[in-house]
Amino acid sequence: MVLEDIVAVMARHWPSALAVVIIIHFVRNYYHNGLNQYPGPALARITNWWRFWDVLKRRPEVTHIRLHKEHGDVVRLGPNYLSFADPRAVKDIYGLNKGFIKSQFYPVQQSVSAGHRLPSLFSTTDETFHAGLRRSVNSAFSMSTLVQYEPFVDSTTALFLSQTDKLYAAPGVICDFARWLQYYAFDVIGNMTYSERHGFIERNEDIEGIISYLGKLFSYVAPIGQIPFLDLLLLKNPLYLLAAQYGFIDATFPVARFARARLEERIASSPSKPASSSPPDLLSKFIAAQQIHPETVTQKEVLTLAVSMAFAGSETTAISLSAIFYHLLRNPPYLTRLLAELDDAERRGVFADETPGVVSWAEAQQLPYLDAVVKEAFRIHPAAGLPLERVVPAGGATIAGHFIPGGTIVGCSAWVLHRNLTIFGSDAAFFRPERWLASSGSGDGKGEAERIAGMNAAMFHFGSGSRTCIGKNISLLEIYKVVPSLLREFEVDFADGRKEWRLWNSWFVRQLGFEVRFRRREAGKVG
Template sequence: MLLNEVLPLLVRYWPLVLVSGVIAHLVSNKYWKGLNKFPGHWLAAYTNWWRFWNVWGRQHEWTIIQLHREHGDVVRLGPNVLSFADPKAIKIIYGLNKGMTKSDFYPVQNAVSKGRRLQSLFSTTDEEYHAKYRRCVNNAFAMSSLVNYEPLVSSTLDFFLDETEKSYAKTGAICSFSQWLQYFAFDVIGDLTWSKRLGFVEGQRDVDGIIGFLNKFLSYAGPIGQIPTLDLLLEKNPIRLWMQRIGLNNTVFPVTLFAQTRSNERAGEIAKIKSYGLPDDVSNPRGVDLLSKFAQAAHDHPDFMTDTQVLTSCVSMVFAGSETTAISLSSVFYFLLKHPAVYAKLMQELDDAVAHGTIEPRANKTVSWAESQKLPYLDAVIQESFRLHPAAGLILERIVPNQGMDVLGTFVPGGTIVGCNAWVLHRRPEVFGADVDVFRPERWIEASGAQQKEMRGTMFQFGAGARTCIGKNVSLLEVYKLVPSFLRRFEIELDRPDREWKTHNAWFVRQSEFYTRFRPRTKSQ
C-alpha cells in the first residue's frame, strides 16, 4: 500500500518534512486571502508571534503609530489582521448592522466561576446574547441615571479629598498619584455597585490584592489575546475548568470571589428586589446602586438575567470600572503638571466660575457634575488628555462577515480580523491639526462647530457603535467631578519635574512612577 511506502520515507526524512511543512505554512500565511498586498512589519505577514512579542514588549501603541506613519492607512499586524487608521473606517467597522463580530481576543478576558466562563457585555462574541444583555442593563448606565449615581460618587470623593489632605497635604509626604487615583476609582466602584466603599483609600492598600491581580491578568490577556488558542492551554484549559466544575479543583478566580463576597453581604435584600422589584415609595438620598439595578433587571427579565448575569455585571464593574478611569484621571493630572501654563489657565477658569456663581462655594470645594459641564476649558483639558493617552492600547478587533466587505475602497475578505487603535486615530493631523503629538487643549476651543463634530466623532477612547463601553457615562461622571474638585482643594507639584512617568501597555496603558506632592490651596494663585 501507498502508506507502507510513504511512512518509512517520512520517518527517514522527518527533519526535511518538518522544515518543508513550516516553510509551506509561513508562505501560506503571507499570501493568505491576498493580504500580502498590505504593508506592515515583514514578520507580521508570516506569523502572529510577531504581534504577540510586540504586545509583550508593553509599548505596542508606539509601534502601531510608527507603522501607520510609515506605511499609510492600512497596516498588516498578522497573517489575518489589518489595522485601519482612517477615522472614516470607524462607522464601517463598528457601525450598527454591519455584520461584524468580536474576535477571540475578547473571551480571553472572561472571568470564571465554578469552572464556567462568565460572558460579560465586553467579552462575549455572541451578538444576540450581547443585545439581550444590554437591553437588560442599559437603563442602569444611561446618562439619565447619572443623577442617581452622583451622591454615591460624591460620598467617596469627599472622603478621598479629606484623606488626601490628612495623609499627604498636611504631612508633605510623596504620593504615588496614579496608585492613589486607582484606590479612589476602586472605592467609587464599591460605592456605585454595593453602596459601600471597599477600603482602598481608608486603608491606603490594595484590598484582597485585587489591583495586583488585575495588573497581572491584563498583562497576560494583552499578548495572549494575540494568539487566543494559548489561553485554552493555560488559564481556560478545558480539563482545568472541568475539574473545577466537579469539585476536584477549588481554585477561585480572584475577581469573581471579590465581587461575590461583597454581593453576598446583601443577599437577602437583593433576593427581595429580584422577587418584587425596587419599591417606588422609598427614596434613597444616596442614590440606588448598581447591584440593586442589576437585581431589578433580574426581576424585569427573569428568563435572561439570572444570578450568573447579575454576578457577571458586578465582576465587569471590578474589571473595567476602575482601571480605565484611573488611567484617564492620571493622564489629566500628569499633562497639567507637565504644562504649567495650561494648569494656570484652568485654575483661572475655576476661580472665575466660583466668583461668578457658576460653581457653588462649598466648604469642601467640590464641584458638581452640572457645574463641571459649564466649564469649557476643563472640558478641553479632559478631552485633550483622552486624546493623547486613551486607556486602550490595542486595536479593538472585529471579524469581517463571510461575504467580505468594502472598507474605504479596500475589499477585505471574509474572516479577516480588522480594527482601529485609539492611539492612531487620535493623532490624525487632518482632524486634530499638525501638532497632534503636542498637548494643547486650545485646539478644542478654537475649532469651529464642524471641526468640533469631526474631532469628537474621531475620539475612540470608549470604542464606538453598539459595543461602546457601557460604563462610559459613569467614568465621565468620576473624571469631571474629581478633577476640578481636587484642583480647587490642593496645589499639586511633581516630586521630580525632570522625570517622565513610565507606561505599561497591558491592553490598557497604565502609568507608574508618577510621584507628586500636595499642599492645601487656600487662595487663588
C-alpha cells in the same frame, strides 16, 4: 504499501520534511486571503508570534503609530489581521448592523467564578446575547439615571480629598498618584455598584490584592489574546476549570469573589434595593432587570455585570485621570489656565459646595476649559492600547474603500486615529487643550464649530457603535467631578523634579512612576 514507503522516507528525512511543512505553512500565511497586497512587518505577514512578541514588549501602540506613519492607512499585523488608520473605517467596521463580531481576543478576558466563565457585555462574542443583555440594563447607564448615583461619587470624592490631605499633603509624603487615583476609581465604582466601598482609600492599600491581580491579568490577556488558543492551555484550561467546578481548586478571580459576596448579602437582606435611606445603586438596577427579564438576565448575568464594573470601569477611569493630571503638570501654562477658570468660577459663586469641596456634575458643565482638558487627555492617552478587533462577515466587506475577505480580523486603534493630522492638526502628537476651543480670532464661527465637531466625531476612546463602552457615562461623571475638586483643594507637582513616567501597555495603557507631592491650596493661592 505506498503509505509505508512514504512513512519510511519521512522517517529517514524528517528534518527536511519538517522544513518543507514549515515553509508551506509560512507561504500559505503570507498569501492568505490575498492580504499579501497590504504592507507590514515581514514576520507579521507569516506568523502571529510577531504580534505576540510586540505586545509582550509592552509598547505596541508605539509600533502601530510608527507602522501607519511608514505604510499608510492599512497595515498588516498578522497573517489574517489588518489595522486601519482611516477614520472612515470606524463606521464601516463598528457601525450598527454591519455584521462584524468581536474576535477571540475578547473571551481571553472573561472572568472565572467557581470554574465557570463569565461572559460580559464587553467580552462576549455572541451578538444576540450582547443585544439582549444590553437592552435589559441600558437604562441603568444613561446619564439622566447616573446623576441619581452622584451622591455615591460625592461621598467617595469627599473621603478622597480628606485622605489626600491626611496621608500626603499634611505630612509632605510623596504619592504614587496613578495608584492613588486607581484606589479612588475602585472605591467609587464599588460604592456606586454595591453601596459599599471596597476600602482602598480608607486603608490606603490594595484590598485583597485586587488591583495587583487585575494588573497581572491584563498583562496576561494582552499577549495571550494575540494567539487565543494559548488561553485554553493556560488560565482557562478545561481541566483546570473542571477541577475548580468540583471544588478541588479555587479559580475564582478576586474581583468575582468580592462581587459574589456582595450579591449574596443583597439577596439575603433585600433582593432589589439597598438600605431604604440610600439611593438606588447599580446592583439594585441589575437585580430589578433580572426580575423584569428573567430569561435574559439570570443571577449569573447579575454577577457578571457587577464584576465587569470593577474590571474595566475602574481601570480605564484611573488611566484617564492620571493622563489628565500628568499632562497638566508637564504643561504648566495649561494648568495655570485651568486653575484660573476654577478660581473665576469660585468668585462667581458657581460652586455651591453641597458636599464640601466637591464639584457637582452640573457645576462642572459650566467649565469649558476643564472640558477641553479632559477631551485632550482622552485624545492623547486613550485607555485601550490595542486595536478593537472585529471579524469581517462571511461575504466580505468594504472598509475605507478596500474590499476585505470574510473571516479577516480587522480593527482600529485610538492611539493611531487620535493622531490624525488632518482632523486634529499638525501638532496632533502633542497635548494642547486649546484645540477643543473655538478660536476667537479666526472670524469663522461656523468653520470652527465644524472643525470641533469633526474632532468629536473622530474620537474613539470609548469605542464606537453597538459595542460602545456602556460605562462611559460613569467614567465621565467621576472625571468631571474629581479633577476640579482636587485642584480646588491642592497644589500638585512632580516629586523631586521627576517628570517622566513609564507606560505599560497591557491592553490598557497604565502609567508607572507618576509620583507627586500635594500642598493645600486656598482660593488660588498656595497655603
